[in-house]
Amino acid sequence: MTIAKFQELKQAERDLRRQIILDAALTLFAAKDFRSVTVREIARQAGVSIGTIYNYYPNLTELFLDVFLDCAEEITHLLDDLAPISAPRLETLSIRYISYLNDHMTFYQMMSHFMLGGDLSPEANRKLDIKMKELLNRFESTLLEADRKTDARLTAHALFSALNGIMISYARYPGKTDADIRRHTLRLAGIIAAVFTSHIAERP
Amino acid sequence: MTIAKFQELKQAERDLRRQIILDAALTLFAAKDFRSVTVREIARQAGVSIGTIYNYYPNLTELFLDVFLDCAEEITHLLDDLAPISAPRLETLSIRYISYLNDHMTFYQMMSHFMLGGDLSPEANRKLDIKMKELLNRFESTLLEADRKTDARLTAHALFSALNGIMISYARYPGKTDADIRRHTLRLAGIIAAVFTSHIAERP
Amino acid sequence: MTIAKFQELKQAERDLRRQIILDAALTLFAAKDFRSVTVREIARQAGVSIGTIYNYYPNLTELFLDVFLDCAEEITHLLDDLAPISAPRLETLSIRYISYLNDHMTFYQMMSHFMLGGDLSPEANRKLDIKMKELLNRFESTLLEADRKTDARLTAHALFSALNGIMISYARYPGKTDADIRRHTLRLAGIIAAVFTSHIAERP
Amino acid sequence: MTIAKFQELKQAERDLRRQIILDAALTLFAAKDFRSVTVREIARQAGVSIGTIYNYYPNLTELFLDVFLDCAEEITHLLDDLAPISAPRLETLSIRYISYLNDHMTFYQMMSHFMLGGDLSPEANRKLDIKMKELLNRFESTLLEADRKTDARLTAHALFSALNGIMISYARYPGKTDADIRRHTLRLAGIIAAVFTSHIAERP
DNA sequence: AATGAATGAGTCTTCATTCAT
DNA sequence: AATGAATGAAGACTCATTCAT
Numbered sequence: 001m002t003i004a005k006f007q008e009l010k011q012a013e014r015d016l017r018r019q020i021i022l023d024a025a026l027t028l029f030a031a032k033d034f035r036s037v038t039v040r041e042i043a044r045q046a047g048v049s050i051g052t053i054y055n056y057y058p059n060l061t062e063l064f065l066d067v068f069l070d071c072a073e074e075i076t077h078l079l080d081d082l083a084p085i086s087a088p089r090l091e092t093l094s095i096r097y098i099s100y101l102n103d104h105m106t107f108y109q110m111m112s113h114f115m116l117g118g119d120l121s122p123e124a125n126r127k128l129d130i131k132m133k134e135l136l137n138r139f140e141s142t143l144l145e146a147d148r149k150t151d152a153r154l155t156a157h158a159l160f161s162a163l164n165g166i167m168i169s170y171a172r173y174p175g176k177t178d179a180d181i182r183r184h185t186l187r188l189a190g191i192i193a194a195v196f197t198s199h200i201a202e203r204p
Numbered sequence: 205m206t207i208a209k210f211q212e213l214k215q216a217e218r219d220l221r222r223q224i225i226l227d228a229a230l231t232l233f234a235a236k237d238f239r240s241v242t243v244r245e246i247a248r249q250a251g252v253s254i255g256t257i258y259n260y261y262p263n264l265t266e267l268f269l270d271v272f273l274d275c276a277e278e279i280t281h282l283l284d285d286l287a288p289i290s291a292p293r294l295e296t297l298s299i300r301y302i303s304y305l306n307d308h309m310t311f312y313q314m315m316s317h318f319m320l321g322g323d324l325s326p327e328a329n330r331k332l333d334i335k336m337k338e339l340l341n342r343f344e345s346t347l348l349e350a351d352r353k354t355d356a357r358l359t360a361h362a363l364f365s366a367l368n369g370i371m372i373s374y375a376r377y378p379g380k381t382d383a384d385i386r387r388h389t390l391r392l393a394g395i396i397a398a399v400f401t402s403h404i405a406e407r408p
Numbered sequence: 409m410t411i412a413k414f415q416e417l418k419q420a421e422r423d424l425r426r427q428i429i430l431d432a433a434l435t436l437f438a439a440k441d442f443r444s445v446t447v448r449e450i451a452r453q454a455g456v457s458i459g460t461i462y463n464y465y466p467n468l469t470e471l472f473l474d475v476f477l478d479c480a481e482e483i484t485h486l487l488d489d490l491a492p493i494s495a496p497r498l499e500t501l502s503i504r505y506i507s508y509l510n511d512h513m514t515f516y517q518m519m520s521h522f523m524l525g526g527d528l529s530p531e532a533n534r535k536l537d538i539k540m541k542e543l544l545n546r547f548e549s550t551l552l553e554a555d556r557k558t559d560a561r562l563t564a565h566a567l568f569s570a571l572n573g574i575m576i577s578y579a580r581y582p583g584k585t586d587a588d589i590r591r592h593t594l595r596l597a598g599i600i601a602a603v604f605t606s607h608i609a610e611r612p
Numbered sequence: 613m614t615i616a617k618f619q620e621l622k623q624a625e626r627d628l629r630r631q632i633i634l635d636a637a638l639t640l641f642a643a644k645d646f647r648s649v650t651v652r653e654i655a656r657q658a659g660v661s662i663g664t665i666y667n668y669y670p671n672l673t674e675l676f677l678d679v680f681l682d683c684a685e686e687i688t689h690l691l692d693d694l695a696p697i698s699a700p701r702l703e704t705l706s707i708r709y710i711s712y713l714n715d716h717m718t719f720y721q722m723m724s725h726f727m728l729g730g731d732l733s734p735e736a737n738r739k740l741d742i743k744m745k746e747l748l749n750r751f752e753s754t755l756l757e758a759d760r761k762t763d764a765r766l767t768a769h770a771l772f773s774a775l776n777g778i779m780i781s782y783a784r785y786p787g788k789t790d791a792d793i794r795r796h797t798l799r800l801a802g803i804i805a806a807v808f809t810s811h812i813a814e815r816p
Numbered sequence: 817a818a819t820g821a822a823t824g825a826g827t828c829t830t831c832a833t834t835c836a837t
Numbered sequence: 838a839a840t841g842a843a844t845g846a847a848g849a850c851t852c853a854t855t856c857a858t
Contacts, residue, residue: 014842017842027285033321035321035817038826038827038828039827039828039829039830040826040827043845048843048844049843049844050828050829050844050845050846051829051831051842051843051844051845051847052842052843053842054828054829054830055842055843055844059828059829060828060829062828067291083235086345103216107351108320109320109321111371111372112316114376115372115373115375115376116309116312116313116316116371116372116375117237117239117313118375125378126378127231129208129378154374154391154395155393155395157373157374157388157392158366158392158395158396158399160367160369160373161366161369161370161372161373161374161392161396162362162366162396163369164366164369164370164372164373165365165367165368165369165370165372166364166369167314167320167364168319168320168365168368168369168372169361169364170361170365171317171319171320172319172320172334174329174330188358188361188362188365191358191359191362192359192362192365192366193345195362195400195402196399196401197401198403199399199402200209218817242851242852242853243852243854244820244852244853245852247820252818252819253818253819253820254819254821254853255817255818255820255855256817256819256820257858258817258853258854258855259817259818263853263854264853264854267853366821422838441729442692443729446830446831446832446853447832447833448831449832451841456838456840457838457841457842458705458832458833459833459834459835459838459839459840459841460835460839460840462832462834463838463839467833468831468832468833469804474757489748495763497844499613499818506852507677513733514816516728517728517729519780520724520728520780522692522715522723522784523757523780523781523783523784524646524720524724524779524780524783524784525647525721533786534786538788550792552662553703554791560821562800563803564800565781565782565796565800565803566774566800566803566807568653568781568802569777569778569782569800569804570770570774570777570779570804571775572779572780572781573772573773573776573777573780574775576723576729576773576776576780577727577769577772577773577776579727579728580726580727580728582737582738582741592622592769595766596769596773598773599767599769599770600767600773601625602771602841603770603805603807603811603813606811607806607807607810607811611637614824629821650847650848650849651848651849651850652824652848652849657826660823661822661823661824661826662820662821662823662824662849662850663821663823663824663850663851663852664823665853666849667821667822667823671849672848672849692857761855762820814838
C-alpha cells in the first residue's frame with residue numbers, strides 16, 4: 001500500500017515535469033514559428049537540462065506532437081461543453097472553434113505541419129489519428145443533434161474542413177491587426193455556420 | 205536598334221533560365237516536402253550552379269515564393285476558363301480547385317507555409333497579396349454570376365476558406381491511397397459547393 | 409562467528425551480482441562491438457540499475473577490463489589443461505588458442521583496445537599485466553616442454569605474437585562466412601605451429 | 613588546351629588541400645588515440661573550416677580510412693624497394709615492416725579498428741580490401757623469391773599474421789620506454805623471420 | 817554572368833556519471 | 838546497497854549563403 005502510494009507520487013512527479021516541459025514549449029511557440037524552436041531553448045525555458053527533455057521524449061518531433069495532441073484534447077473538450085447549450089449549435093460550435101484557433105495559432109500551424117507533411121513514426125501516427133477522429137466526432141455529433149436526417153459523417157467532414165480553411169486563408173492579412181483578423185475570421189465562421197445551417201434546414 | 209535587340213535577347217535568355225530553375229524546383233517538390241529541398245539539389249536538377257540561383261533570387265525563400273506565385277497564377281487562369289461554362293458554376297469551380305490542389309500538394313503546402321508563418325520581405329509580401337487577391341477574385345466573380353444579391357465578397361471569402369480547409373483536413377488519411385484521398389476531397393468539395401449553392405438559392 | 413557468517417554471505421551475494429553483471433556484458437558483446445555497448449544496456453541485460461553497476465565498478469572501462477581479465481583467465485586455464493596431452497604440443501596449443509579467439513572475438517577486440525590504446529589507471533594496468541603474463545607463461549612452458557634448449561622466453565613471445573596476429577589479419581575477410589574464417593585462421597595457426605616446431609627440431 | 617590546363621590546376625589544388633587535411637589528421641593521431649580526434653580539431657589543425665572537411669569526405673570514417681590507405685600504400689612501397697636488396701630477404705622485410713609500425717602506431721591501430729570492427733560502406737570496404745591485398749602481395753612475392761617450392765600464398769598469410777601480432781602483443785609493455793619497445797619488437801621480428809627462413813630452408 | 821568550394825554557426829542527439837531518495 | 842532520473846558536455850553533420858575566379 002505504501003509502495004503503491006510511493007509509485008503514485010513518482011508518477012505524479014513525472015507527469016508534472018512532463019507538463020512543465022510541454023508548457024515551456026507552448027510558451028516558446030507563442031513567440032515564434034514552432035519549427036524554429038530548439039531543444040536548448042525548451043530546456044532553458046522549462047528549467048531542466050537538455051538530457052531531461054530526451055528522458056521524456058525520444059526526439060523533438062514527438063514532443064511537438066505531444067503539444068499538438070494536448071491542444072487537440074483541449075479544444076475537443078471545449079466543444080464538448082457545448083452540449084448543454086441550446087439553440088444555434090452549429091454557429092456556437094464554429095465560433096468557438098475559430099476563436100480557439102485565433103488564440104492558438106501554434107495548434108493550427110502544427111495541424112498543418114503534421115497533416116500535410118510530418119514524417120511520424122507509426123505509433124505517433126496512430127495517436128494523431130485517434131485525436132483527430134475524436135475532434136471530428138464533436139462536429140459529427142453536433143450535426144446529428146441539429147438534424148438527424150443529414151448524412152452527418154460526410155457533412156461533418158465538410159464543415160470541419162470549411163472551418164479549418166478559414167485560418168489558412170486569413171490568419172495573415174496585409175496590414176491588419178490581430179483584432180482585425182479575429183473579427184474577420186469569426187465573421188467567416190458565422191457565415192459558414194449559417195450556410196450549413198440553412199442547408200440542413202432547407203431539407204423537407 | 206541593334207542594342208535594343210541585344211538587350212531583348214539577353215532578357216529572353218534570363219527569363220528562360222529563371223524558368224528552368226523554377227521547373228527544377230517544382231520537379232523536386234513533386235517528390236518531397238519542399239522544406240527539405242536544398243539549393244544544391246535545385247542547382248543540380250536545373251543543371252546550373254548554386255551561384256547562378258543566387259543570381260536570380262536573393263535567397264531560397266524568394267525562390268520558393270516564386271514557385272508559389274507561378275502556381276497561383278496557373279490555378280487562377282484555370283478558374284478563369286470557367287467563365288464560358290454554364291450551369292452549376294460553384295460546383296465546377298470547387299471541383300476544379302480541389303482537383304488542382306490534389307495534383308499540386310506543394311502549392312498547398314506553400315500556401316500554408318507563407319500564409320501562416322513565412323517571414324517575407326515587404327516586397328515579397330506585396331507580391332503574395334496581389335496574387336492571392338487575384339485568385340480570390342475568381343471566387344467572388346463566380347459567386348456574383350450565380351447570384352447578384354449576395355454579399356459576394358464575404359461569401360467568396362467563406363467559400364474560398366471552406367475549400368482550402370479540405371486539404372489540410374484530409375490530405376493525409378490513415379491508410380488511404382492517393383486515389384482514395386482525391387475521391388474523398390472531391391466529394392467534400394461537391395458538398396461544400398452544394399451547401400453554398402443552396403444557401404444562395406434559398407434567398408427570396 | 410555469526411557475524412563472520414553474515415559477512416561471508418554478504419560477500420557471496422556481492423560476488424554473485426558482480427558475476428551477473430559480467431555475464432550480461434559478455435552476452436551483449438557477443439552481439440555487437442564492445443565499444444558501442446552502453447551502461448544502460450548492460451544494466452537492463454543484467455536486470456540491475458545503472459547505479460548498481462557503478463557500485464561495483466568505478467567506471468565503464470574497469471568493467472570492460474574485468475570482462476577481459478575473466479576471459480584471459482579462462483583461456484589461460486584452457487591452455488593449462490593441455491599439460492597431460494602428449495605429442496605435438498605446439499600445434500594443439502596454437503589451435504586451441506585460435507579456436508578460442510574465433511569464439512570470443514570480443515576478447516580479442518579488447519586485447520587490441522587495452523594493449524594499444526586504453527588509458528587505464530595504474531591499478532588496472534597492474535592487473536592487466538599480471539594476467540597477460542600468466543597467459544604468456546603457458547606459451548613459455550609449452551615451449552620448454554618441447555625443447556629445453558631454446559631460449560624459451562623469447563621464442564614464446566614470438567609465438568604468442570605470431571598467433572595473435574592471425575585474427576587482426578584475417579578476422580575480416582571480404583565475402584567470407586564465419587566458418588570460412590575459422591577454417592582459414594585455424595589453418596594459419598597450424599602453419600605457424602609447424603614453422604615453430606620445425607625451427608626447434610632443426611637445432612642440433 | 614587552356615581549359616584543360618585550368619582544370620588540371622583546379623584538380624591539383626583540390627589534391628593539395630586533401631593532402632593538407634590528411635596531414636592534419638595524421639599529426640593529431642600522433643598525439644592521441646585516433647578515435648578520439650574530432651572534426652573540429654582536424655579542421656583547426658588543417659587551417660580549414662569544418663564544412664571543408666565534409667567537402668572532401670562524406671564522413672569522419674572515410675577520412676580515417678583514407679589516412680589508413682595512405683599509410684598502407686606507403687609501407688607497401690617501402691617493402692617494394694626491398695627488391696634490389698640481396699640476401700636475407702625475409703629478415704629485411706620483417707624488420708622494415710615492424711620498424712614502420714613502431715613509427716606509425718596509428719596505422720596499426722587503424723588496421724586493428726577497420727579489420728576487426730569498422731562498419732564501412734561497401735565502396736570503402738572494397739578500397740580497404742584492395743590495399744590490404746597489395747600489402748600482402750609484397751610478403752608473398754618475397755617468399756617466392758626466397759623459395760619457389762613453398763606454398764607461398766599460405767605461408768605469406770602466416771608470416772604477415774605473425775608480424776602483425778607483434779605490436780598487439782608488445783606495443784604496450786609495463787614500464788618500458790618507446791626505445792625499449794622498439795628494440796623488443798624488432799628482436800621478435802627477427803626471430804619470426806628466422807623461424808620462417810629456417811622452415812623454408814629445411815625443405816629438401 | 818556563371819561557377820562551386822569554402823564557410824561555420826547552429827542543430828539534434830548521446831551517454832557516462834552523479835546523487836538524492 | 839540499490840535505484841534511475843537528471844545532467845550537460847561533447848560530437849557529427851547540415852546547408853544557406855558568400856565571393857574570388
